[in-house]
Amino acid sequence: MEPDHPDPDRTRDFGEQLLGMLTGGMLSMLIGIGHRTGLFEAAARGPATSVELAERAGLHERYVREWLGAMVTGGIMEYDPADGRHRLPAAHAALLTGATSRNIGPVANSLRTLGTVLPQVERCFAEGGGVPIAEFAAVSVGGLGETWRHVYDEHLVDGFLGRVPGLHDRLRAGARVLDLGCGTGHAVNVMAREFPDSTFDGLDIATAAIDDAEAERAAMALPNAAFAVGDAAELAPDRPYDVITAFDAVHDQAAPEVVLRRIRDALAPGGVFVMIDTNFATRLEDNIANPYAPLSYGISLLFCVPTSIATGGSALGAVWGQELAREMLTDAGFTDVRVLDTPRPQNCMYVCRTEAS
Numbered sequence: 001m002e003p004d005h006p007d008p009d010r011t012r013d014f015g016e017q018l019l020g021m022l023t024g025g026m027l028s029m030l031i032g033i034g035h036r037t038g039l040f041e042a043a044a045r046g047p048a049t050s051v052e053l054a055e056r057a058g059l060h061e062r063y064v065r066e067w068l069g070a071m072v073t074g075g076i077m078e079y080d081p082a083d084g085r086h087r088l089p090a091a092h093a094a095l096l097t098g099a100t101s102r103n104i105g106p107v108a109n110s111l112r113t114l115g116t117v118l119p120q121v122e123r124c125f126a127e128g129g130g131v132p133i134a135e136f137a138a139v140s141v142g143g144l145g146e147t148w149r150h151v152y153d154e155h156l157v158d159g160f161l162g163r164v165p166g167l168h169d170r171l172r173a174g175a176r177v178l179d180l181g182c183g184t185g186h187a188v189n190v191m192a193r194e195f196p197d198s199t200f201d202g203l204d205i206a207t208a209a210i211d212d213a214e215a216e217r218a219a220m221a222l223p224n225a226a227f228a229v230g231d232a233a234e235l236a237p238d239r240p241y242d243v244i245t246a247f248d249a250v251h252d253q254a255a256p257e258v259v260l261r262r263i264r265d266a267l268a269p270g271g272v273f274v275m276i277d278t279n280f281a282t283r284l285e286d287n288i289a290n291p292y293a294p295l296s297y298g299i300s301l302l303f304c305v306p307t308s309i310a311t312g313g314s315a316l317g318a319v320w321g322q323e324l325a326r327e328m329l330t331d332a333g334f335t336d337v338r339v340l341d342t343p344r345p346q347n348c349m350y351v352c353r354t355e356a357s
């Protein structure tokens with residue numbers, strides 16, 4: 001039992017914690033500005049006064065100066081009063097610049113986009129219902145989708161697929177592969193380029209995403225990749241697949257149980273299903289020490305849950321967790337389910353094999 005009067009030390013500590021949170025929220029927005037305006041890239045070229053940095057980035061100095069004030073006092077950049085120059089340390093630039101999955105800028109962009117749908121989600125708290133995915137188009141275009149593209153470029157072939165015993169050999173020898181919920185198709189195109197003797201189908205319910213996927217396939221001149229619009233819950237291929245993948249796509253399904261069963265039935269004997277998803281536990285109490293949990297619960301609340309409910313879905317959410325995922329994979333008919341680590345601590349990989357006949 002807590003006493004009637006709160007412990008003043010605890011209240012003071014929590015006040016400091018709240019100030020840190022508000023400061024972090026503000027700095028997240030300003031990191032997004034730095035990413036979108038090119039200020040971080042310009043700052044990474046060397047120490048600069050506000051005038052020099054504004055000129056370098058082609059921006060108005062007064063705004064740049066105020067932004068620099070937040071960057072310096074927020075511990076993101078350093079300031080030398082002797083010459084009035086601001087410096088982005090190389091160790092910080094590594095996480096704020098470049099076309100790499102380590103660049104936090106696209107994630108800050110996603111938070112900004114999620115912020116634009118707060119009124120709709122708040123309405124859902126009071127009235128129920130969901131928010132259609134069309135209202136979130138910019139999430140995949142400007143933020144998380146961009147990060148995932150870099151993740152695929154850097155890690156998909158070796159860091160993810162390379163950890164699945166026997167999979168590289170199989171893909172080199174020539175396998176029939178399906179990627180479900182392929183989005184804009186970059187993972188499919190990366191795999192098709194790396195394994196030219198295999199064929200890759202990408203399926204997604206979003207027509208615009210499939211158009212982008214096909215455009216990239218054509219630009220990369222890949223004869224062994226193909227894309228189609230379709231509902232994973234209705235998957236029933238003419239010929240079974242040797243390998244099915246689903247990257248960050250199963251927990252967003254309206255009917256995940258149905259989709260997992262369809263995947264199981266669409267695999268040939270001895271086939272393998274590789275599901276990359278979030279790396280959490282199912283029970284809240286088991287996620288408390290996980291530093292990625294608040295972000296994922298938040299993204300789930302502002303994106304995964306309302307978009308699923310908008311389609312009448314079961315709203316699994318992004319933090320459905322390993323225990324529930326294993327249970328659902330077993331219910332779908334997979335008898336051999338293994339969970340592997342990935343190069344990203346916030347993701348794990350489920351490797352599910354069907355029995356060889």
Ligand SMILES: C[S@@+](CC[C@H](N)C(=O)[O-])C[C@H]1O[C@@H](n2cnc3c(N)ncnc32)[C@H](O)[C@@H]1O
Nearest residue numbers: 148181182183204205206231232247248249253
């Ligand atoms: C978070 S995105 C991941 C996209 C892609 N795998 C990637 O990693 O970039 C989830 C994808 O699942 C797709 N999706 C959702 N429900 C679907 C369904 N019933 N059938 C097919 N695709 C679906 C969405 O359109 C979206 O492109």
